[in-house]
Amino acid sequence: MSLQVVSAVSNSSLLQPGFSLLNFDGHVFFFGQKGWPKRSCPTGVFLLDTKQNELKMKPAAFSKDSCYLPPLRYPAVCTLGGNAESDEYQYIIHGGKTPNNDLSDKIYIMSLVSKNSKKITFQCVEKDLAGDVPEARYGHTINVVHSRGKSMSVIFGGRAYTPLAQRTTEKWNSVVDCLPSVFLVDFEFGCCTSYILPELQDGLSFHVSVARNDTIYILGGHSLQNNTRSPSLYRLKVDLPLGSPAVTCTILPGGISVSSAIVTQTGDTEFVLVGGYQSDNQKRLVCNTIVLEDNKIEIVERASPDWTPDIKHCRMWFGCDMGKGSVLLGIPGANKQLISDANYFYILRCKGAEEDKEEELTAQTCSQTSTEDPGDSTPFEDSEEFCFSAEANSFDVDDTDTYNEDDEEDESETGYWITCSASCNIDINTWVPFYSTELNKPAMILCSSGAGHWVHAQCMDLSESMLLHLSEANVKYFCNEHVDLNKGLQTPKKMVHLKKQPMKPLRKKTTMKLTTPAKKSFLRRLFE
Helix, strand or coil: CEEEEEEECCCHHHCCCCCEEEEECCEEEEECCCCCCCCCCCCCEEEEECHHHEEEEEECEECCCCCCCCCCECCEEEEEECCCCCCCEEEEEECCECCCCCECCCEEEEEEEEECCCCEEEEEEEECCEECCCCCCECCEEEEEEECCEEEEEEECCEEECCHHHCCCCCCCCEEECCCEEEEEECCCCEEEEEECCCCCCCCECCEEEEECCEEEEECCEECCCCEECCCEEEEEEECCCCCCEEEEEEECCCCCCECCEEEECCCCEEEEECCEEECCEECCCEEEEEECCCCEEEEEECCCCCCHHHHHCCCCEEEEEECCEEEEEEECCCCCCCCCCEEEEEEECCCCCCCCCCCCCCEEEECCCCCCCCCCCHHHCCCCCCCCCCHHHHCCCCCCCCCHHHHCCCCHHHHHCCCCCCCCCCCCCCCCCCCCCCCCCCEEEECCCCCEEEECCCCCCCHHHHHHHHHCCCCCCCCCCCCCCCCCCCCCCCCCCCCCCCCCCCCCCCCCCCHHHHHHHHHHHHC
16 A cells, blocks of 8 residues: 655645546546535536646536436445446435535536547436435435345434424534435336335444445444444345345344545455544544455454555544545645645555556445544534636646637637626636526626727626627617716607696686775876
8 A cells, every 4th residue: 555645736625525536448526515606617526637646637528418416415426337338437416515515415417528638518407306305415325235036225323413393592403313214216117115124223424335246345434412423234135026125134243433434446356445534533544454255244454554644643634535546535735735625635545556557346335524523523514605816728738738718719718707897896716607598707898989899797796687788789788887878879868748737828807806095096007
């Protein structure tokens, strides 16, 4: 086992506890950023490149027929093998936490559509389920089992928010263990069935599960109810006959008391267990080899890598399986760093140099990232929105074989991020869509003053209805700074003159009543 330090070149703050790594054809992709995706990568999926011991991230795209996939942390992830005619496989993603700390109960299937030197495209499809649908959760596992020519997914464990009927003001967002039910999911028909087994008494989360053929082994995990890390080793066996499936559970000796460990596959039947915690304040620095045979599992301790002093003395660590026997590990950076969310990263390679070859992997693994859920105790699980710190072109992996957004379409994207006026508040690092028609660029409108210039509709305080009207109508628009100067140039609105009725003369005679002295004086002046 070898431990290699990697320097994070761009956007390392995205990699926070709870992320996932997906391995497609030897290429590792990052999913589950902290915060909602920004303009630089609206999908939130990145190609993770570690060439020359530098950690670089390159944005990936989704096909037009894909559904929306939010950035989910602590989801359950596993591979779903393709058909007999193709070696391609897909990833199943279930549950997890959104950047708003909401829990997801949806299940997605993600596959690679196309990949070349300029662009990587995925397809994401949300599956509709019926029956005993698992509740929204995180910190659980999902595996695929094969029996009698059939395949099904198995979901177990995790945590969820306290039911609404049991919440109080003081503990509104408190979490509890999910019931220790085993869920079978049939993707062909979209049916879910839950099973309650007497051997599974306590709920578990952040455990490890390893599957081979029709058997799943569940190792470790943390129970909130008892505040313990289970030393038990469970074996779930799933039989898929023509009728109803049958699920049995057996408790085996030789388990390990650990939570949040990581499993990576190094051979057809061999796995390596690294990381995790053996108590609330003590990391587990021991590594183990797990060997699966037909109906037997063997767990033995193996030589650990030469952990660095930073790893030994840090309070927490996290990471994920990169596939091909490699693990990406991260530890919090020093508080004196300029970027508060910056972390140090290492790649742990569990296979020797002579074993590091391309090989077919026939078993599925599923393990949570190597960290306890820090929702109530650490600053890594807040709900603050993450802001990108670099332009899109900073994600380039190299100069020759790199996808550059500028190569995709000549949209003059730099024109969208100008300072359009003195009151302009549009910033590429903090902008979020304001109008329903916006996706990854702010809406702009042409001011007709002089030679014309573009301004942001949001900076001009235009309502969405007015913006739509101006885009459809053939009229000139003047921005807030030029509307007063150009009033004389604008075509005045046609005024509708109202016809006035002529005034009718008064035909009624008027008389003047005079008193006697006044009458005499009036007559005297009249005849003089």
